[in-house]
Amino acid sequence: MPREAAGQSRRGPEGGVTWRATFAALRHRNFRLFFIGQLISLTGSWIQTTAQGWLVYQLTGSKVLLGTVAAVGSLPMLLFSLWGGSVADRHPKRTVIFFTQAAMMGLAFVFAALVATARIQPWHILALAALGGVAMAFDMPARQAFMVEMTSREDLMNAVSLNSSIVNGARVIGPAVAGLLMAHMGLTWCFLLNGLSFVAVMVGLRMMRLPRFVPPAKPASTGRHMLEGFAYVVGHRRVLILLLLFAVVGVFGWSYSVLLPAYATDVLHVGEGGYGALLSANGFGALVGALTVATFGSRIRPRVLVLGGLWLFSATLLLLAVLRSYPLVLVCMAVNGWGMLLYFSTTNTLMQTSVSDAMRGRVMGIWALVFGGMMPIGGLESGLLSQAVGVPWTIAVGALVCAAAGLVTWWWVRRNPPHAG
Numbered sequence: 001m002p003r004e005a006a007g008q009s010r011r012g013p014e015g016g017v018t019w020r021a022t023f024a025a026l027r028h029r030n031f032r033l034f035f036i037g038q039l040i041s042l043t044g045s046w047i048q049t050t051a052q053g054w055l056v057y058q059l060t061g062s063k064v065l066l067g068t069v070a071a072v073g074s075l076p077m078l079l080f081s082l083w084g085g086s087v088a089d090r091h092p093k094r095t096v097i098f099f100t101q102a103a104m105m106g107l108a109f110v111f112a113a114l115v116a117t118a119r120i121q122p123w124h125i126l127a128l129a130a131l132g133g134v135a136m137a138f139d140m141p142a143r144q145a146f147m148v149e150m151t152s153r154e155d156l157m158n159a160v161s162l163n164s165s166i167v168n169g170a171r172v173i174g175p176a177v178a179g180l181l182m183a184h185m186g187l188t189w190c191f192l193l194n195g196l197s198f199v200a201v202m203v204g205l206r207m208m209r210l211p212r213f214v215p216p217a218k219p220a221s222t223g224r225h226m227l228e229g230f231a232y233v234v235g236h237r238r239v240l241i242l243l244l245l246f247a248v249v250g251v252f253g254w255s256y257s258v259l260l261p262a263y264a265t266d267v268l269h270v271g272e273g274g275y276g277a278l279l280s281a282n283g284f285g286a287l288v289g290a291l292t293v294a295t296f297g298s299r300i301r302p303r304v305l306v307l308g309g310l311w312l313f314s315a316t317l318l319l320l321a322v323l324r325s326y327p328l329v330l331v332c333m334a335v336n337g338w339g340m341l342l343y344f345s346t347t348n349t350l351m352q353t354s355v356s357d358a359m360r361g362r363v364m365g366i367w368a369l370v371f372g373g374m375m376p377i378g379g380l381e382s383g384l385l386s387q388a389v390g391v392p393w394t395i396a397v398g399a400l401v402c403a404a405a406g407l408v409t410w411w412w413v414r415r416n417p418p419h420a421g
Helices: 003-009 029-060 063-090 093-116 122-150 156-184 188-207 222-234 237-252 254-267 272-296 302-322 326-354 357-389 391-415
Strands: none
Touching (some): 029 063, 029 122, 029 254, 063 093, 063 357, 093 188, 122 156, 122 326, 122 357, 222 237, 237 254, 237 357, 302 326, 326 357, 357 391
8 A cells, every 4th residue: 555545544534543543553464363362361461460469469478579579570581582582583473472472371370270279389489480581581572573574664653552552451451350350269260361361362373374484594693693683772872762761761660560569458458459450540541542652653753752651650650659549549540551651652663663674673682671671670679678668658769760761861862863763
């Protein structure tokens, strides 16, 4: 379809944005299969994530262990995501994703068996989190780089935003379902349903029609192949700035999520259902944010979405540190999710659309490295700091650091406009 015709097909008679623009990437059959499978699978993953955090805190009462589990689950991404990015650039991405999903399905069933037999111990949770992190280190770069193969460069921005909407639609449904399951059927069902949910994405992958994979020339060494990705990022100012800001937010911003079980229990004094509702409210706001980017992302300056979203996220974190009214906290969590997704989805889209096809897997491997490397540090930082000064103060510190990082980035970009991308 010519670019002009494509643009016209996404606008109403007076040039307004239509719902067709919001869901443009779904015109690709492969992406539709991916969309449906991921929505089911990620709902299961959020059911398990919600149950896991609650299980850890009920077993131990330790805020430090909450941060430690998050850190252990993310640490393998620090160790293996560069290798995962290299694998994604050298092998069929569909095959890589299929095997990583199968591995995570097996881990979920092991978790379910341990909980069902009442043999679950904290070290089991740490070990399973670590193994899941290894699978994710290979899954994330391949899945991100696979977007363009399922759609087209023209629809890539829309596909990335819709992928974020899948993640956050699951964040709305998953925690709410987990809260009901934990309250009425027990924790075992949360892990069992997660294991079953992986079947949907694996079937979708097998049903896709893709062109024959042509392997690239074999690199001199895997190490050199990975280092080429670093050299590319260092020479690409836009991607480098985005990654540096992403690192700061990963340590001081998103780490608040590991404290939510303690925040719900000790600050708000709510049970399983209230905790699940907090996550669902945050996920609903994030879903709205993802759809906002999918619909209006091409019409609003990316800098406005990135920095505006980050500052909104920071402001609502600061409010969470002082609010004690549960209804107001739910509203704040929703707005927080909206701001977070404006920032996150636009950042991801800018990175994917700024790099070449041959380098996309390795660049997204570095993105996963930053994400995975900062989250363990952030999880430990938030766990230790909250033990010393309390959960509200820890959240407030993170909010102020993120806001300041956004301000420094704004100042730097104004003085040194990026030339690359």
